[in-house]
Amino acid sequence: MPVYVTDKPLNLTSHDVVARARRALHTKRVGHTGTLDPLATGVLVLCVNDSTKLVQFMEADSKDYLAYISFGAGTPTLDAEGPIDERAEVPELDTAQLQSVLDGFLGAQMQIPPQYSAIQVNGQRAYAAARAGEHIELPARPVVLHELRLLGLYARVHDAPTTFTPDAQGRWQPAESGLGFTLPPALGDFPTALVWARVGSGTYLRSLARDVGAALGLPAHLAGLVRTRAGQFGLEKAVSLEALEGAAGMPDLDALQLPRIEASRELAQQLRQGKRPAWSEAGRFVVTLNGELVAVVDCDGNQLKVVRAWA
Incomplete structure (x- = not known):
């Protein structure tokens, strides 16, 4: 397994x-x-x-990403798939100003997903409807953005680094040697911000690129994206x-990043039979964890099942 x-x-x-x-x-x-x-x-x-x-x-x-956000061009897909459907001249961007804009997106918020996404609307994928020429108003969804760090600002996307290594906290940084990434072909020479992001589940980095551009009064698209972590991986x-x-x-x-309970042979047998054994000295479901999920391990050291433990 x-x-x-x-x-x-x-x-x-x-x-x-x-x-x-x-x-x-x-x-x-x-x-x-x-x-x-x-x-x-x-x-x-x-x-x-x-x-x-x-x-x-x-x-x-939660997940970590390296996101390349290009300013001055927007696309229907919000990424480098194109085509460009909006252009604007980009004034000189200041790194302190851009980091301040990024900081404004931290925390819990509502985010509108891309039209070209796999979200189901009326029984069909949103991207299928979009490619058929339909415009669907996708409702905003709750997301959480934990960290957004500006790693650099470049004249064009292919001036940005593509070789990185993680630091002790798992945050990836540009490096002379390390893992190298391949970016999609650029849609043009547009000023590009390289951002390291740590976000909650369901967050669209394409939507973030669009919204950061809008905060600067510019069209923008995601010129490249690398997921560097998912959960503990x-x-x-x-x-x-x-x-x-x-x-x-x-x-x-x-x-699984869950607390573990070593089950006795008797307890393992009861759980295999679908029972919820009473365990008076440790709570209703073996331990007192106030509704937290736990992994129950049988006496042979193999995973038995995941249960929700209550006081």
Whole structure:
């Protein structure tokens, strides 16, 4: 029941990656814990066979990104897929001013998703409706942006660094040696901000690019995006799709960041039978955690199930 951390290549959808993983791992049961757009690269966590049950506990994890935001051109998709449908002259940008604008987006807020997204509206994907010429008003959704750090401001996107290494806190920084990333072809020579972002689940970095541009009175688009972390999984430990077939994968218990309970043989048997055993000295569901999820491990050291523990 392994979990794999893969490095999604440019120009593949998350569904493409799942299809390739099914062939490489010789199984039809493969799921992922958070979609990446075709023009984005980086961490895509795959859960295989019985591990697909873990997706529900991992898809809400926070995520880190390196985002390249280009100013002076807007696109319908909000990224470098194009075409450009709005242009404006860009005044000289100041890094302190731009960091101040980024700081204004921190915290909980409502964000309007891109028209070209996989959100279902009236039984169809929003991107399908958009490509059919329909305009759908997508409602704003609650998101949380934890950190936004301006790493640099460049005359054009391909002047920005593409080689990085993580620091001790997992924040990726430009470096002379490290992991190198491939960006999509640029739509033109537009001033570009490189931003390191730590955001909550459901946040669209394409929407952030649009909104940062709007705050500056400019059209903007996401010229490149790299996911460097999803939950506990960092890009430095990801495997390529070509190496997936021979990769060892990660056991379920190591993939879940949950408190663990070592169950006795008797308790494990009761839980397998679907019972909710009374455990007076430690609370209704074995421990007192006030509704927190816990991983219950049987006496052989294998994961048994995830339960919600109440006082």
